[in-house]
Amino acid sequence: NHGNVFEGGAFTALFWTISIEWQFYVLFPFFLKIINKPNGEKIILGFIGCVLILRLDVIFLGVEQDFIKSYAAFICRINQFLMGMLLAFYCKKYAFLLKGLSIHHWLYTYCGKPLICIGILYTLLLFSKFQSWSFLNWSSIWKNGFFLDIEAIYAVIFIFLYLKFINYKWTLLTKTGEWSYSIYLLHVVYCNIVLSQQWFFAPFNDRWLDSLFTASVTVLPLTVLTSILTYHFVERPFLNMRVNYLKTPIYTP
Numbered sequence: 001n002h003g004n005v006f007e008g009g010a011f012t013a014l015f016w017t018i019s020i021e022w023q024f025y026v027l028f029p030f031f032l033k034i035i036n037k038p039n040g041e042k043i044i045l046g047f048i049g050c051v052l053i054l055r056l057d058v059i060f061l062g063v064e065q066d067f068i069k070s071y072a073a074f075i076c077r078i079n080q081f082l083m084g085m086l087l088a089f090y091c092k093k094y095a096f097l098l099k100g101l102s103i104h105h106w107l108y109t110y111c112g113k114p115l116i117c118i119g120i121l122y123t124l125l126l127f128s129k130f131q132s133w134s135f136l137n138w139s140s141i142w143k144n145g146f147f148l149d150i151e152a153i154y155a156v157i158f159i160f161l162y163l164k165f166i167n168y169k170w171t172l173l174t175k176t177g178e179w180s181y182s183i184y185l186l187h188v189v190y191c192n193i194v195l196s197q198q199w200f201f202a203p204f205n206d207r208w209l210d211s212l213f214t215a216s217v218t219v220l221p222l223t224v225l226t227s228i229l230t231y232h233f234v235e236r237p238f239l240n241m242r243v244n245y246l247k248t249p250i251y252t253p
Contacts, residue, residue: 182227
């Protein structure tokens with residue numbers, strides 16, 4: 001799954017993620033069973049450590065640095081998946097942590113939600129401008145070995161803070177999360193359609209602002225609307241056929 005076996009240009013540019021998802025979900029029932037055993041989270045943490053060591057071994061051997069940098073490999077992505085599982089496990093095991101701070105409705109409505117939107121936009125701008133933190137000029141071992149885990153830790157902290165401080169039933173954000181995988185797969189398609197068809201708008205006579213405006217009135221609505229359709233008519237019917245992986249009670253200390 002390193003690179004695209006089927007080369008369809010922009011249409012298949014992100015299809016490598018599907019093969020990664022398949023690998024994760026084949027293993028997911030086993031990881032879920034492990035994590036719900038006594039000390040299971042320690043085993044998962046040990047697995048994460050082993051993957052990190054193996055990744056560093058590949059770097060020290062000088063095997064294809066681009067392979068390590070890319071997201072298109074199991075060894076590069078499994079730790080992120082497992083960190084997400086650990087977050088869900090600890091949120092369930094230590095649910096009281098999410099109830100430790102009571103924030104008034106007006107505070108998270110008028111301050112929390114706008115701040116989290118600004119945070120998301122600012123993060124996207126950073127990644128876009130600096131190409132995934134490449135401006136930090138880290139050494140090869142630090143950047144190629146640890147970046148993916150640092151990225152996952154950042155996401156875990158963000159999600160935890162959101163669950164703790166913001167109303168998790170905020171419909172717009174939760175719905176966007178449901179559509180997010182389709183949005184991810186399709187946004188490159190519509191970016192390239194806009195570029196190839198030259199659907200450009202220049203109301204500000206400024207390259208950056210005009211690009212942002214064009215993307216907002218073309219790429220964004222086309223991507224979101226198509227993603228809503230694919231979620232409801234492709235993803236959701238299969239999601240509704242899910243079954244429980246565990247027949248035994250979940251371990252509680």
